[in-house]
Amino acid sequence: MKVDLHLHTYFSDGIYSPAQVVMKAKESGLDIISIADHDTTEGLDEAIEVGKELGIEVIPGIELSSSINGTDIHILGYFIDWHDEVFQTHLRVFRELRVQRAKRIVEKLNALDIPLEFESVIEIAKNSSISRVHIASALVKYGFVNDFYEAFNKYLGVGCPAYEKNIDLSPRKAIRLISEVGGLSFIAHPGKYISEVDLATLIELGIDGIEVIHPSHNDELVNYYRSIADEYFLLESGGSDFHGGLRNDENCLGKYTVPYKFVETMKKRLNLK
Numbered sequence: 001m002k003v004d005l006h007l008h009t010y011f012s013d014g015i016y017s018p019a020q021v022v023m024k025a026k027e028s029g030l031d032i033i034s035i036a037d038h039d040t041t042e043g044l045d046e047a048i049e050v051g052k053e054l055g056i057e058v059i060p061g062i063e064l065s066s067s068i069n070g071t072d073i074h075i076l077g078y079f080i081d082w083h084d085e086v087f088q089t090h091l092r093v094f095r096e097l098r099v100q101r102a103k104r105i106v107e108k109l110n111a112l113d114i115p116l117e118f119e120s121v122i123e124i125a126k127n128s129s130i131s132r133v134h135i136a137s138a139l140v141k142y143g144f145v146n147d148f149y150e151a152f153n154k155y156l157g158v159g160c161p162a163y164e165k166n167i168d169l170s171p172r173k174a175i176r177l178i179s180e181v182g183g184l185s186f187i188a189h190p191g192k193y194i195s196e197v198d199l200a201t202l203i204e205l206g207i208d209g210i211e212v213i214h215p216s217h218n219d220e221l222v223n224y225y226r227s228i229a230d231e232y233f234l235l236e237s238g239g240s241d242f243h244g245g246l247r248n249d250e251n252c253l254g255k256y257t258v259p260y261k262f263v264e265t266m267k268k269r270l271n272l273k
């Protein structure tokens, strides 16, 4: 069984529809996937339906944006009851805050003499959970940068002149939102940015698990996070963080997988079959 628990669709910053993502997963030999879009569950119903047709189990997921002292802390949620009205109300607020932040980023770019229009970003993002990725794509499209990575390295990344912090949500609240809809919470790709102190804080807060397998983790990091998971009785997850598009990550599909045992253990913890 091949399992990839971290995929994005065009409802956040991926470029493919949920149906396309599930088809690509099938072509890559995956058996179980999770769609974990940023601050939205809009892609889940379609993915689950297409998954049923193609014989792929789609675990309902999400990737919530939170932060500690301005550092992004992404929290993955699995097996969430995403139709919950209160949960959806929170997600709508998060997405509205993202729109306001995107406007502030465009204002900063304009002040840097880059006449990018907010409307051009909306044309790319449409109704999805708007992110810096859409702004980066617009900067590439209108020739203000040569490629996607230049957009982040020069303007949008942490510490760059057009950087704006994302939603000011605490990990405590992110973990609670996920558990209130029956889900399990995981620290996403800790190797990308999470300090020892923040990791300890998240464990104290009652995070359920750690994403151990991720393209940003080398073998050493994978072993390190697995040992932390063992020590604190935490669950393990992992996946490709596939987005498609300008970052050339098509070859990630099918390469960053976790054992079926990880999913079984999650289900056991939740008393699911």
Ligand code: AMP
Pocket (backbone or CB within 6 Å): 013, 038, 065, 130, 131, 132, 133, 149, 152, 153, 157, 166, 243
């Ligand atoms: P946002 O949610 O708006 O903060 O955008 C974060 C998304 O941008 C992440 O989920 C990644 O998909 C992408 N991203 C963040 N930093 C970089 C970077 N330095 N280079 C390329 N992509 C990035």
Ligand code: MN
Pocket (backbone or CB within 6 Å): 008, 013, 038, 243
């Ligand atoms: Mn992303």
Ligand code: MN
Pocket (backbone or CB within 6 Å): 063, 074, 188, 189
């Ligand atoms: Mn992330």
Ligand code: MN
Pocket (backbone or CB within 6 Å): 006, 008, 036, 063, 241
């Ligand atoms: Mn992700």
